[in-house]
Amino acid sequence: MSHLKIKNPNGGVPGDYSFKVPETGYTVGPSYTLEKLFTDIEKHYTANNIPLPNNWKVIVEDMLCKSIPPDFCFYQDGQRHPRADMSGDAILKGLVSLSYLMGQAVSGKDIFVNQIEANRRAEVCSRCYLNQHSNFCGGCAIGQAITNNIAKVKGGRSTPYDPLLKNCGVCGCRNEAIVHVNKNILLKGEKEEITNSRPAWCWLKTSTVQEASANLHL
Numbered sequence: 001m002s003h004l005k006i007k008n009p010n011g012g013v014p015g016d017y018s019f020k021v022p023e024t025g026y027t028v029g030p031s032y033t034l035e036k037l038f039t040d041i042e043k044h045y046t047a048n049n050i051p052l053p054n055n056w057k058v059i060v061e062d063m064l065c066k067s068i069p070p071d072f073c074f075y076q077d078g079q080r081h082p083r084a085d086m087s088g089d090a091i092l093k094g095l096v097s098l099s100y101l102m103g104q105a106v107s108g109k110d111i112f113v114n115q116i117e118a119n120r121r122a123e124v125c126s127r128c129y130l131n132q133h134s135n136f137c138g139g140c141a142i143g144q145a146i147t148n149n150i151a152k153v154k155g156g157r158s159t160p161y162d163p164l165l166k167n168c169g170v171c172g173c174r175n176e177a178i179v180h181v182n183k184n185i186l187l188k189g190e191k192e193e194i195t196n197s198r199p200a201w202c203w204l205k206t207s208t209v210q211e212a213s214a215n216l217h218l
Helices: 034-047 056-065 088-103 115-127 141-154 183-188 192-196 209-215
Strands: 004-006 017-020 027-031 073-075
Touching: 004 056, 017 034, 017 056, 027 034, 034 056, 088 141, 088 183, 115 209
Parallel strands: none
Antiparallel strands: 004 073, 017 027
16 A cells, blocks of 8 residues: 655645654644654654554654645655646536536435435545645635535535535545535546545545545544
8 A cells, every 4th residue: 555755854844744643642743854753753652662663654654644735745656646627617517517417316315325424424535635725716706606506516415524625636526515425426427547546545435434434544
């Protein structure tokens, strides 16, 4: 399995380098470089007599990358994650296409998942580093059109994580809309290579949302 690495470990990242130690709950950092963070983490583990796994630096760097914008990271094999078109036109086109696919469903029960499923999906998206801001103005005409089409897709449905949901960096989809939609409908409009490129914790790639949550260590 590929792990994410910092592109420029001697440069800064949003919020600087920090790491919450799962065994103690203590947050190490912030540090100005990745190597300084590694040193401080090692000191904390040693002071608390906690053994470090052999691949602890890989784990720390991978977890850090999942909390910052993807432009700062790349996969260990050197391949950058494919970036979706995040323009307003592309996002609006995606919503219109999704509305059409939903209209082709056999019945209402085939369209939406239950509230518990939607909430779990939304939590995964909210913690995914590919949950990204779009590059258009929310108050302009295209922004209003997107807002109107989100409402058409999800109706009055919502989740507790809606304020944290942005756009999927893989497909450009509006996360607050797609978390409510049956996976079969969503995948019908997606190329197989796009689905395969999704991270291991994506609920659109895993068999169940529980598996996605486990892969993201929720």
